[in-house]
Amino acid sequence: MILVRISTTVIAVLLFSFLLVLTPAAGGADDAGKVLFDNNCVKCHGEDGKGETKIGRLIKTSDLNVRPWKRGETLEDMIKLISEGEGKMPKAKKLSEDEIAVVAKYTLDRFKQD
Numbered sequence: 001m002i003l004v005r006i007s008t009t010v011i012a013v014l015l016f017s018f019l020l021v022l023t024p025a026a027g028g029a030d031d032a033g034k035v036l037f038d039n040n041c042v043k044c045h046g047e048d049g050k051g052e053t054k055i056g057r058l059i060k061t062s063d064l065n066v067r068p069w070k071r072g073e074t075l076e077d078m079i080k081l082i083s084e085g086e087g088k089m090p091k092a093k094k095l096s097e098d099e100i101a102v103v104a105k106y107t108l109d110r111f112k113q114d
């Protein structure tokens with residue numbers, strides 16, 4: 001009986017991870033970028049990029065809507081900024097190189113200069 005219960009759990013977990021993997025891929029690179037941005041940048045920079053979150057205010061996070069930025073104006077520099085960090089912005093230790101490239105491009109596109 002317990003075996004049945006374990007395998008049901010295993011199947012549920014597998015199905016769930018399968019869905020997690022599929023979801024961003026199905027929506028294309030932009031959705032993947034948004035998911036990465038939401039999970040790794042929003043806690044400081046905020047959904048609107050203004051940096052008006054609790055931690056954002058505390059460490060004086062830059063407003064991403066104000067261009068030009070000190071760092072990250074080119075894709076190459078943005079990748080460097082996210083992988084190495086800058087001042088109070090920590091490097092994104094949990095992200096792979098591919099993920100950093102996707103979120104970098106997304107951020108550049110999303111907070112375009114007018």
Ligand code: HEC
Nearest residue numbers: 040041044060061062069070071072082086087088089107
């Ligand atoms: C722990 C909070 C924190 C997180 C998480 C964070 N940032 Fe930052 N970010 C900052 C702070 C603080 C600065 C200002 C750094 C400085 O100049 O000292 C900054 C600066 C920047 C800048 C330069 C802005 C300018 O005006 O020069 C960009 C672009 C940026 N962050 C993008 C991102 C992206 C993209 C992510 C997610 C991958 C991210 N940040 C995650 C806190 C954070």
